[in-house]
Amino acid sequence: MNLRIALAGKGGTGKTTIAALLCRSLQARKIKPILAVDADPNSCLADKLGLNVERTVGAIREELRANPNAKPAAISKNEWIERQINESLVEAQGLDLLAMGRQEGPDCYCFINNLLREYLGKIGRQYQAVVIDNEAGLEHLSRRTDGRVDIMLVICQPTLSGAKTAVRIMELVRTLQLDIGGCHLVMNQCEGRLSADLAAQFERTGLENLAMIPADPAIADYDVSGRSVNDLPANSPAVAAVDDLVAKLLERSTV
Numbered sequence: 001m002n003l004r005i006a007l008a009g010k011g012g013t014g015k016t017t018i019a020a021l022l023c024r025s026l027q028a029r030k031i032k033p034i035l036a037v038d039a040d041p042n043s044c045l046a047d048k049l050g051l052n053v054e055r056t057v058g059a060i061r062e063e064l065r066a067n068p069n070a071k072p073a074a075i076s077k078n079e080w081i082e083r084q085i086n087e088s089l090v091e092a093q094g095l096d097l098l099a100m101g102r103q104e105g106p107d108c109y110c111f112i113n114n115l116l117r118e119y120l121g122k123i124g125r126q127y128q129a130v131v132i133d134n135e136a137g138l139e140h141l142s143r144r145t146d147g148r149v150d151i152m153l154v155i156c157q158p159t160l161s162g163a164k165t166a167v168r169i170m171e172l173v174r175t176l177q178l179d180i181g182g183c184h185l186v187m188n189q190c191e192g193r194l195s196a197d198l199a200a201q202f203e204r205t206g207l208e209n210l211a212m213i214p215a216d217p218a219i220a221d222y223d224v225s226g227r228s229v230n231d232l233p234a235n236s237p238a239v240a241a242v243d244d245l246v247a248k249l250l251e252r253s254t255v
Contacts, residue, residue, distance in 0.1 A: 020048035032094035050228030056101025
């Protein structure tokens with residue numbers, strides 16, 4: 001198996017928590033190793049997974065911009081950057097984490113972004129699953145940094161604003177003709193069925209609503225205390241809902 005899952009959605013929808021819970025569920029099903037990609041500069045995926053990031057891809061980009069001659073003469077720029085990215089991986093039991101970090105400078109990063117896409121395509125084949133937590137908005141989709149994706153989960157809260165964002169994401173996916181195997185809606189902090197009017201707004205995306213993740217007080221408590229989602233009890237409503245989601249994704253996956 002080589003499954004690539006990307007998460008998209010606006011800020012504050014709980015993408016990062018769901019990404020971490022996806023990793024937890026996949027590991028519980030003995031699907032490993034897993035590569036978790038924190039592609040959100042404002043995200044805390046490492047914290048959610050109980051890991052510590054010392055160096056990001058953004059830092060590598062800035063180092064290259066500040067000193068383009070830093071690489072040894074004996075290797076190509078591509079090889080040097082790949083080596084730096086490899087060294088920035090955070091390794092854990094059955095899971096590695098790659099943090100994208102922030103782009104600070106005003107320069108064009110097309111070369112680095114293209115290299116990163118190639119790198120993810122190459123390194124991704126070494127893992128049974130890749131989970132990509134995208135930044136809020138549509139930047140990584142428009143830059144195509146994620147490369148090939150088997151499943152994209154559009155994370156929304158059950159609101160009109162959430163529906164409008166999901167529609168815009170799908171418009172961009174179709175306009176750019178992104179290499180995505182299948183897209184699905186996931187409703188976060190959702191209790192019960194949607195009203196008919198709200199359901200009609202989400203139907204404009206053309207996507208199936210694959211999961212409703214209930215509000216879980218333990219998630220908020222763990223956020224405050226900075227604890228990993230791996231410490232959540234097995235009877236956590238959010239853990240159970242994401243585990244059901246993973247079961248559906250694996251049933252539908254043909255990779």
